[in-house]
Amino acid sequence: MKKVLFFALIIIVASSFMHKDIKWVAIGDSITYLNDHPDETGHRINKGYMTAVTQKLPYIHYTNKGYNGWTSGGIAESIDKLGFEKADVYSVFLGTNDWWQGRPVGSLDDYKNNTGNNTVYGSFRIIVNKLRSLNADAKIILITPMQRADFVYINDYKNNAWGSYKPKNNQTLEQFADAIKGIADFEHFAVVDLYHTSSLELSKLVKFKRLKDPKTGHYTKYHYPNYIDVPFNPATDEYPYPVEAIDMTYDGLHPSNRGFEVIAEKLEKIIKKY
Numbered sequence: 561m562k563k564v565l566f567f568a569l570i571i572i573v574a575s576s577f578m579h580k581d582i583k584w585v586a587i588g589d590s591i592t593y594l595n596d597h598p599d600e601t602g603h604r605i606n607k608g609y610m611t612a613v614t615q616k617l618p619y620i621h622y623t624n625k626g627y628n629g630w631t632s633g634g635i636a637e638s639i640d641k642l643g644f645e646k647a648d649v650y651s652v653f654l655g656t657n658d659w660w661q662g663r664p665v666g667s668l669d670d671y672k673n674n675t676g677n678n679t680v681y682g683s684f685r686i687i688v689n690k691l692r693s694l695n696a697d698a699k700i701i702l703i704t705p706m707q708r709a710d711f712v713y714i715n716d717y718k719n720n721a722w723g724s725y726k727p728k729n730n731q732t733l734e735q736f737a738d739a740i741k742g743i744a745d746f747e748h749f750a751v752v753d754l755y756h757t758s759s760l761e762l763s764k765l766v767k768f769k770r771l772k773d774p775k776t777g778h779y780t781k782y783h784y785p786n787y788i789d790v791p792f793n794p795a796t797d798e799y800p801y802p803v804e805a806i807d808m809t810y811d812g813l814h815p816s817n818r819g820f821e822v823i824a825e826k827l828e829k830i831i832k833k834y
Contacts, residue, residue: 610622635687656813659728702749772791
């Protein structure tokens with residue numbers, strides 16, 4: 561009898577550690593894409609946020625639907641061509657390219673009234689409608705864009721952009737983050753608010769930006785906000801973010817291993833409840 565009770569207890573304990581497999585489709589831009597393409601970062605990262613989550617929660621199986629440079633508008637426009645599959649969980653991590661490309665953020669009414677792909681709110685409505693058509697019972701997680709330092713693409717210095725410390729097209733990046741939070745609140749979706757995460761503040765994204773002092777011509781390590789308005793010439797200057805400048809990002813925009821770990825920890829707390 562004791563043996564029967566013992567084995568029954570083992571079965572109960574083992575069952576408590578078993579979990580049904582969960583399929584996760586992660587939709588996003590280059591931050592999501594790079595999870596599976598570390599070679600495009602100069603091997604400055606080796607583990608993106610999806611890999612980090614699934615290492616902690618091995619019953620989660622992800623599909624990477626990240627697209628370099630894409631906006632929510634680009635995703636919405638091609639929504640029926642991207643091969644999105646039925647899944648248990650969808651995460652949507654967009655907005656930073658919408659801001660930089662100057663797309664209008666719009667208003668929550670654009671989302672509520674499904675006004676089309678003319679604003680970020682409208683684009684998100686198209687995306688959400690598609691995900692619901694694939695699985696009405698799926699969990700949807702929205703992720704706000706991170707703050708941004710000055711970005712310089714490691715493989716093409718001419719591809720660069722200023723940080724979120726000033727507006728683009730009279731809009732702040734925070735407005736886009738707040739729009740995504742507003743949609744999540746309206747829909748009662750889980751939201752990961754990276755923009756307002758203290759460990760991802762502007763001053764913590766890079767340790768410094770190495771630029772030529774305009775007066776002396778000597779390379780100098782400028783800390784935020786001192787690098788603002790110090791010129792960078794992509795044709796002649798060295799890459800401004802050497803390895804020792806890496807902090808929460810490796811290039812001012814894309815997360816480093818540490819940055820990805822912050823994102824993964826926040827997602828893990830949400831997904832492990834499902």
